[in-house]
Amino acid sequence: MSAKRPIVPGLVGLLASSLGLFFSGFSTHDYAIQLDRQLHGAHCSFVPGLADATTGPNACSAAMTSPYSALLRDKLWGGVPIALFAVGLYVFFFAASLHLLLTRDEAGKRTWQTYGVAALTPLPVSVLMLTISLTKLDAICKLCAGLYVASLLLAIAGVLALVYAGGRKAKPAEGAAIDQGAATIPDAPPTGSWLSVPAQLAMLGLATITPAAIYVASVPDYRPYLSGCGKLEAPSDRQHALVKMKTSDPKQRAVSFEDPLCPTCKAFHQTLVTEGVYDKLDLSVALFPLDSDCNWMLDRPLHPGSCQLARAVLCGDKDGTARVVLEWAYEHQEQLREAGKSGVEALRKKILARFPDLDACLDAKETKQRLDKALQFAVANKVPVSTPQLYLGDRRLCDEDTDLGLRYAIGQIAPKVEQ
Amino acid sequence: MKASTIVAPLVGAALLFGALGLVRRDVSAAAKRLADPELAQQEQGATAVASPSAAIADDAEAAYCTPEFKGVLQRVLHACGLVGGQERRGCQPADVKSFASISDEDFNALFTPLEKRGAIIMFDDNADKLDDGAKKVLDERWDDRKGARYFFVVSRASKTGGAELNRALSHRRANSVLFHLQEQTGHQGDEDLDKKVGMLWLGSEYAQLSKDYCQGWETSRPGKKCDAEAINRSAFVSWVDCRL
Numbered sequence: 001m002s003a004k005r006p007i008v009p010g011l012v013g014l015l016a017s018s019l020g021l022f023f024s025g026f027s028t029h030d031y032a033i034q035l036d037r038q039l040h041g042a043h044c045s046f047v048p049g050l051a052d053a054t055t056g057p058n059a060c061s062a063a064m065t066s067p068y069s070a071l072l073r074d075k076l077w078g079g080v081p082i083a084l085f086a087v088g089l090y091v092f093f094f095a096a097s098l099h100l101l102l103t104r105d106e107a108g109k110r111t112w113q114t115y116g117v118a119a120l121t122p123l124p125v126s127v128l129m130l131t132i133s134l135t136k137l138d139a140i141c142k143l144c145a146g147l148y149v150a151s152l153l154l155a156i157a158g159v160l161a162l163v164y165a166g167g168r169k170a171k172p173a174e175g176a177a178i179d180q181g182a183a184t185i186p187d188a189p190p191t192g193s194w195l196s197v198p199a200q201l202a203m204l205g206l207a208t209i210t211p212a213a214i215y216v217a218s219v220p221d222y223r224p225y226l227s228g229c230g231k232l233e234a235p236s237d238r239q240h241a242l243v244k245m246k247t248s249d250p251k252q253r254a255v256s257f258e259d260p261l262c263p264t265c266k267a268f269h270q271t272l273v274t275e276g277v278y279d280k281l282d283l284s285v286a287l288f289p290l291d292s293d294c295n296w297m298l299d300r301p302l303h304p305g306s307c308q309l310a311r312a313v314l315c316g317d318k319d320g321t322a323r324v325v326l327e328w329a330y331e332h333q334e335q336l337r338e339a340g341k342s343g344v345e346a347l348r349k350k351i352l353a354r355f356p357d358l359d360a361c362l363d364a365k366e367t368k369q370r371l372d373k374a375l376q377f378a379v380a381n382k383v384p385v386s387t388p389q390l391y392l393g394d395r396r397l398c399d400e401d402t403d404l405g406l407r408y409a410i411g412q413i414a415p416k417v418e419q
Numbered sequence: 420m421k422a423s424t425i426v427a428p429l430v431g432a433a434l435l436f437g438a439l440g441l442v443r444r445d446v447s448a449a450a451k452r453l454a455d456p457e458l459a460q461q462e463q464g465a466t467a468v469a470s471p472s473a474a475i476a477d478d479a480e481a482a483y484c485t486p487e488f489k490g491v492l493q494r495v496l497h498a499c500g501l502v503g504g505q506e507r508r509g510c511q512p513a514d515v516k517s518f519a520s521i522s523d524e525d526f527n528a529l530f531t532p533l534e535k536r537g538a539i540i541m542f543d544d545n546a547d548k549l550d551d552g553a554k555k556v557l558d559e560r561w562d563d564r565k566g567a568r569y570f571f572v573v574s575r576a577s578k579t580g581g582a583e584l585n586r587a588l589s590h591r592r593a594n595s596v597l598f599h600l601q602e603q604t605g606h607q608g609d610e611d612l613d614k615k616v617g618m619l620w621l622g623s624e625y626a627q628l629s630k631d632y633c634q635g636w637e638t639s640r641p642g643k644k645c646d647a648e649a650i651n652r653s654a655f656v657s658w659v660d661c662r663l
Contacts, residue, residue, distance in 0.1 A: 021434075028442060035449035038456070087438050095431025102423040207435055214439050218446040220453055296479035296566030296660070365562070372565055375476075379566070384473035 004167040004189060005104045005112075009160035013097025013119065016153035020090035020122075023146035027083035028211075030143075031064060035078060035219065037400035044142050059139035065403040067275050068132050073407040074418055077222040080212050082129075086122075086147060092207035093119060093154060096200070100161065108192015112165035114200045119158025122151035136274070165189075226409050229398035232391050234380040241373035242284035243317045245326075250282035252414040257288040257378060257389040260310060260329035261303035261337050265388040268402055269330055272390075277410060280417045285326070287313055287374045288387050293344070294371055297378075297385050305340020305347040307371065308362070312351045314370050315361035328354060392417075477662055479566030483532030484661035491521065491529055493663050495617055496569065523626040530573070530655065536563075537571075537657025538637040539628075540596065541645075544579065544652060547591035549599055553639040557599060560656050567658035572596045572618045574654035575627065577647075586622035592654050593618040627651050 030042045044060035063069055070079030096115050100107060126148040133140045167188045232255060242255065258265045272278040289306035292298040309329050316325035329336060332350075339346040352359055361367055383389060383396075390397040392414040401409035411418040452458055521529075530537070538560050540553045549557065561570065574593040576585035597616055604612055621627075633645035638653075 021438075025438070025441070029445055032442065032445035032449055035446060036452035036456075038452070084442065087442070088435065091431060091434045091438055094434060095427045098430055099424070099427035102426055103421075106421070106423070203431075207431070210435065211438055211442050215442055215446060218443050218450070220450040222453075225453070297474070297476055369562055369564075375566065376564075378476040379478055379568075381476070383476050385476055386473035 005164045006160070007101055007104065009112075009116075009157050009164060010097050010099075010101030010104070012153055012160065013093060013100065013115075013157035016119075016150050016157055017090045017094035017097055019153065020086060020147060020150035021094060023143050023150060024083045024086035024090060027064075027143045027147070028081055028087055030060070031069070031078070031081040031083060031404075032215075034064075034404055037222075037225065037398075037405065058141075059137070060141035060143055062137050062139055063133065063141040063144055065271070066132075066137055067271075067407075068129070068136070070404075073404075074411045075408070076216060076219055077401075077408040078219075078404040079407070080215060083143075083147075084211050084215055085208050088208040088211045089122060089204070090150070092204045096204075097157065105189055108190050108196055109165050110192040110194060111196045111200065112161045112189075114197045116158045116160075116162035116165060118200065118204055119154045119161065123155040126151040222405065222408065223412060226398065226401065226412050227395060229396040230383070231396060232381045232383075232394045234377075235391075235394050237284065237377065239373040239377070241370060241377045242286050243313060243322045245281075245283040245285055245323045246320065247281055247283060248279040251280045251416045251419070252282060253393055254281040254283045254414075255286060255391045256283060257286045257383060257387055258326070259287070259289050259291075259303055259306050259387040260313060260326060261306040261333060261340060262290060262387045263333065266330040266333050268388045268390075269327075271403065271406060275407060277406070277417055285313070285322070286377050287371060288378055288389075289371075290385075290387060294368070295375055297375070303337065303340065305336065305344060308340070308344050308347050309336065309351065310371055310374075311362055311367045312355065312358055314367050314374075315358040316355070318361065319357070321355075325355060325358075478568040479660035480662050481532075481660035487521075488529045488532075489661050489663060491526070492569070492571070492617075492659060492661060495571075495619060496663055526626040527628065530657070533657045533659070534635055536560075536660070537655060538639065539632065539650065540654045540656055541638055541640045541643075541649065542592055542595075542652045542654070544577070545588065546652075547588065547595045549595050550639070554599060556637065556639040557596060557656060558603060560658070561600060561603065564658050565660070567660045568615065569659050569661075569663060570600075570616045570656065571659055572616060572654050572656050574618070574620045575651045576623045577649070577651040578623045578627070579648065580623075582622060582624055586620065586624070589620035589622045592652075593620045596654050596656060623651065628653070628655075 026043050030040075033040050042058065042060040042064055044058045067073065069083075070081045073079030096118075100112065100115060129144060130140070130148055133144060235255065258269070269278070272281075287310040289295055289310040290298060290302040291304055291306040292301045293304070294307035294310070313322050313325045313329070316322040336347060336350060339350050348362065351362070378385075386399075388402075390402070392410065395413055397406075397409055397413065407418075538556045540549065540557055542548070542553075543550075564570075572593050574589040574596070576589040576592070578585075580588070597612075597618060600616065601612060628647075628650045630645065630647040630650055632650050638645065638650075643649075
């Protein structure tokens, strides 16, 4: 029998599935390795096998720690990574593409059509994730980009499978009138059993879900690790040193130690806001600038100028705009850090350009004393000299639980937040 | 059934099992490292980033906190009840003489680095009342706490009068300082005042100041007559930036 269907859909599908498996495999590996609650790098390359995992902030780490990278994060430490579903999905499509390739003309029309429709489904998910990357994360991770390309290729394979499901159209005979139309070759591919449709979909579902099920069954119990990171020894703010943040639905008393010029504080603040946790906290902030200008616990300034910004937040507290000032500081942190390195005066100018009303308060004796008291609060509570720190009630949220495990840890320590 | 129809499912099953194996291996390895962080450092040394252990927030520790200085202050804190859960009782000359175990000059020299941090509150002859200047200086010094934990009050009396009288007088002067601080801070709920303020009253028997202290040190009566008698009708006050 002559070949009526081209090999292109199968080949493109195989290529797409191989790419998808490759990138989703690395992505899943990078995710699973974090389950030990330690800091690890992430592969962020188009050739992840050739390049080492990179530590420090990068687009892949940002994507991985974002709330969009996993499901069920409130039920399971770290949740179930979306890449894990992609592993199962591309395993299925690898096998299905191979099937198309090997059984080209024997496979039923329904099999090709089902493949074609199913192969289109990863693309909308990729478009959604790409949109989230561009609008929420302001970065595209290279592993994710690899998956976007894989889903695009798979969609192309799907369209080709739909086009050729019924067999290749015969070319009109040379010289024949165009209006005679195209004619299919008489021995068209078989239609196939209708059972092939649910069978393929069931296999797709099974392949997609099984890795996730195995993952969920293997993840250890994290509850014993959540409570060993300390507590506030003297939580009462008798000296009125802390700054109460305005939140829309405060349910859980919390204290945080923050430095307006600390990049990790900014990231943590954004995570809490994005996860919808921040507004459920009855939050008091103990300003803890890592700047030796006011903080006697340091012998050199880690974040020069942060004392000045901390005072601006304290001044904002007088008219209830402390959160506005703090979030402005986070939003413009890079410029403010540069200004801080140039000197306090440059930073002061930036603050007053945005908040002219703070002029008298910034250098007032009372403001400086209140900042001293905030630092004394840290001493009284024997907290680590590091930022950020979040205490839910009196219990400290472990640093290890501030990214992937955040929702789960909060759900365990402060269930009111998740209600 | 043709061989071509079963190849793909077999390849798919093999791939799926392989993927499941890898997922399970990664998760199990992470679980082992979770249970044994040392193992994590050995196994993942190349890729794991060790989290540095942060220092614990603590009181200030200035350069003048020499072992000798801290030694004396430590003994003051213990003898005067600031450390150890006893009630504060302060220290009198006899105590100081015995626990300081150093000469008058060496004792005074220990406080020299506090020249810019502390102040000398001056009193009238045979009096223990704080005047307005004294209150102002005292409040300024008290408000300038920063990272210090202990506030020291070292009161004296001039050599005029008997030792017994001067001992009592210097005690009253130290108390005047304390009472003023209680007045100022009491309404702010500062219940730990007794654990912050260390008092020594030296009378006229021990560690008298020379008239050199009239210059360089901030006094509550700038521009007024200051001699060896006047400078000892005083209470030296200062926050001490040492971890004791």
